[in-house]
Amino acid sequence: MTALVAATPAVDTDAIGHAAASCLRREIATYPKPGLVSPVDAGAHDDMDAAMMNRSADALAPYLAALAQAGAAGAGMDRLRAIGIAAEAAMMVATGGVNTHRGAIFGMGLLCAATGFRARYGIAAPLGTIVAQHWGAEILRGPVALHSHGTTVARRHAAGGARAEAAAGFPALYATALPALATARRLRPDNRNAQAVQVLMALIVGVADTNLLYRGGPAGLAFAQDEASAFLATGGIAAADWRARAIAVHHRFVARRLSPGGCADLLAMTFFVAAHDA
Template sequence: MNIALRWQSLPGLALDAEQLGHLASLCLKLEVETYPKPGLVSHVDNGAHRDMDAGLLCRSANILTPFFCDLAAAGAEGAGMNRLRAIGVAAERAMLAATSGVNTHRGAIFGLGLLCAAAGYRNAVGIRKSLGRLVSERWGEDILSGPVSLRSHGAVAARRYGAGGARGEAAHGFPSVYDLALPALHAARKLAPHDEEAVRIQTCMTLIADVNDTNLLHRGGSEGLHFAQASASAFLATGGVGSPGWRRRAADIHHAFVARNLSPGGSADLLAMTLFVDRLEV
C-alpha cells in the first residue's frame, strides 16, 4: 500500500498510541513524497544534501515509529518531560545507528514526539484543547529550562543568530504550525482541491517565507535566510500553486537553493508536524 493510501486508511480523530505513532511516521514520509520543495530531499532528487536520500529518510521514519508510539503512550500516562526526553534520546540513538550517523530526523523526533505525547494525553483525559496548547501548558517550562544540545547545527545557529529555534517553537505551542502553516494548508486546498502534493508545497513555501529557519542560518547565514525567504515570498505573491506554471517556478527555486547549498530542514519538520496536527484537530 502506498503512503497516500495508508494515510487515507487511518481512522478518525481518536487514535490510540500505536496509531498515533504510525501517523507521525507517515507524516514524515509524506514530507519526503513532496516535490519540488526548495533544497530538500524528495522522491525525485536529494536536494542540497549529499549524505541522505528519500530511501534513507523513509527508513529513518520507520525506525522512529515505535518511539513515537511510546511517546504517545507516555503522554497518555501523564508522563513528565524527563520521561519524554529519555524516549527521545533513545529514538535519536536508534536513528543514528540506522543511518550510520546521519541526522535525518532529530528535529522531528523533538517536535512530532511532543505532539504525539500531547495527543496521547488528550485522548486519555478527554479534553478538547489543541495539541500545541497542551505541549506549552504541560511541558513548556521544562522545554526551555532543559539541557541544550551542543551538537545540533540548528541549536548552534539559534545561539549565533538569536533565533528561537525548535525549543522556542515547542514551548510556545508551535505558533508556526497553528498561526502560519495550518491556515496556509487550508487555503491551499481551495487553490488545489484535488492535489494534496500541491497543498503540501504551498504550505512548505509559506513556512520558508516566514520562519527564521535555523538550518538555513547554519548553511547560509543571514544572507542565505533572506534569499530563501524572498524566493518563497515571491512564489506566493504570484499566486503560488493557484497560478499557471507554478511547478516550473517552484522547481527553479528548488534548483537555486541547491546551487547555494540551502536546505530549510526546520520548515520540513514543521510541514510534517502540520500534517499531523491537521489530521487530529477538529
C-alpha cells in the same frame, strides 16, 4: 524497547505513532521542495536520499508511539526526553549515522505525547496548547545540546529555534501552516502534493529556520524567504506554471546549498495536526 512506558488501554498509541511516521513519509514524498530531499533528488544534501529518510521514518514509528504512551501516562519532559534519545539512536542505526530526523523527533514527538495526553484525559484543547501548558516550562529549562546546529545558530543569531517554538505551542503551525493549508486545499482540492508545496513556501517565509541560518547565515535566510515570498506573491499553486516555478526555486536553493530542514519538520507536523486537531 523494553523500558518504554506501558500503553494506556484507552489510547491507541500504536495508531498515533503510525500516523506520525506516515506524516514524515508524506513530507519526504513531496516535490518540489526547495533544497530538500525527495524521491526526485537529494536537494542540497550529499549524505542522504529519500530511501534513507523513509527507513528513518519507519524506525521512528514505535518511538513516536512510545511518546504517545508517555503522554497518556502524564509523563514529564525527563521521560519524553529519554524516549527521544532512544529514538535518535534508532534513527542513527537506520541511517548509518546520518541525522535525518532529529528535529522531527523533538517536534513530532511532543505532538504525539500531547495526542496521547489529550485522548487519555479528554482535554478539549489544540495539541500545541497542550504542549505549551503541560511541558513548555520544562522545555525551556531543559538541557541544551552544546554542539548542535540549533544551539550554534541560537548563539550566533539569537534565534529561538525549535525549543522556543515548541514551548510557545508551535505558533508557526497554527498561525502560518494551517491557514496556508486551508488556502491550498481551496486552490488545489485534488492535489495533495501541490498543497504541501504551498504550505512549505509559507513556512519558509514565516519561520527563521535555523537550518537555513546555519548553512547560509542571515543572507541565506533572507534569500530563501525572498524566493518563497515571490513564489506565493505570483499566485503560488494557483498559477498554471506553479510546478515549473517551484522546481526553479528548488534548483536555486541547491546551487546555494540551502535546505530549510526545520520547515520540512514543520510541514510533516502540519499534516499531523491537521488530522488530529480537526
